[in-house]
Amino acid sequence: MTFKNKRRWQTIRDYSLGWTLAFIYLSIVRGEGTRELGSVQFEFWDSIFTSLMMGPLFGAISGFSHVLMMEYGYKQVSLLKLIIIRAIYALLFLTSIILLAFVFYGNDMELLDFAFEPGSFAIYLYILSVDIFMFGLMQVSLYLGGNNLLKLLTGNFYTPKEEERIFMFLDLKSSTQHAERLGHIQYSKMIQDCFNDLGVVVENESEIYQYVGDEVILTWNLADGLRNENCLQAYYSFKAQLEKRKAYYQDQYGCQPQFKAGLNEGIVTITEVGKYKKEIAFHGDTINTAARIQEKCNDFREELLISENLKDKLVVSAFSFHKLDSIALKGKEQVVTIYSVTEVDQLK
DSSP, X not given: OOHHHHHHHHHHHHHHHHHHHHHHHHHHHHHSSOOOSSSOOOOHHHHHHHHHHHHHHHHHHHHHHXXXXXXXXXXXXXXXXXXXXXXXXXXXXXXXXXXXXXXXXXXXXXXXXXXXXXXXXXXXXXXXXXXXXXXXXXHHHHHHOTTHHHHHHTTTTSSOXXXXXXXXXXXXXXXXXXXXXXXXXXXXXXXXXXXXXGGGGGGGTOEEEEEETTEEEEEEEHHXXXXXXXXXXXXXXXXXXXXXXXXXXXXXXXXXXXXXXXXEEEEEEEEEEOSSSOEEEEESHHXXXXXXXXXXXXXXXXXXXXXXXXXXXXXXXXXXXXXXXXEEOTTOSSEEEEEEEEXXXXXX
């Protein structure tokens, strides 16, 4: 299963779990010490059983709609329009629940009488609130990246911890010339398009750590980054995606954007920072070295450079390496050996 498919299934799983818990909670609130106002009366355990059956089904439908919107609608519309679309979906979703409930429990009632029974609006409001809450939670998770939301809520990052990770600094080539030629608005639109296309790196199990101007910092835990040479494949996946959309960039911006990258691996600390705006932050010399390596791309006229310690950990078949030099990087006392990277296919 590709990482993209894995993320889809994780989204559907999270929605299914969320809706199941929401229905169980509703069953407990309705079933303990209360009596229904409408004609449909649920026994407590029957309600729990229905929740366990219908929660995963409705959750899967809701999760799948979320996946479709994020993958095919997010690039095309603003967040506000996305929320409006989601609200329309929620109303349709609620209508489908009412129709399904009517089929099983409507008895001899008319549909409108069944739909607007006493007490119904409270349930409808609850269902809409759950959908809005789930959608909002997914958006927050999207901004934090990966599984960081759960870790943040559980205080996993409150105390700094050490991890061995790979970092890539990815920077737009000739950014100053592009900005002067295009102007700020068009230049920002081009960066926006490039970073949307950068989404292909999720296939290589990459986490997008930060956007800094026209630069992006990607990271992997060591095992994920080394597996299938993901940390290197991500760069070439992004490069191929930009090439695939070459005609679009030429038409819109009169250029083909190209990026340079530097990679390094090592021990970093990860912790929660900020009081009123929280963020998951990485600290350590490993990150600084990756940034310095990327800065050497122009000096060596190379598009992708990596440190020797990362190169020695890779078991590669799709790439070749060329040792450039052992150089002193700005701000570091010890020298670092740098290698350029080339796809084997490019050498044939």
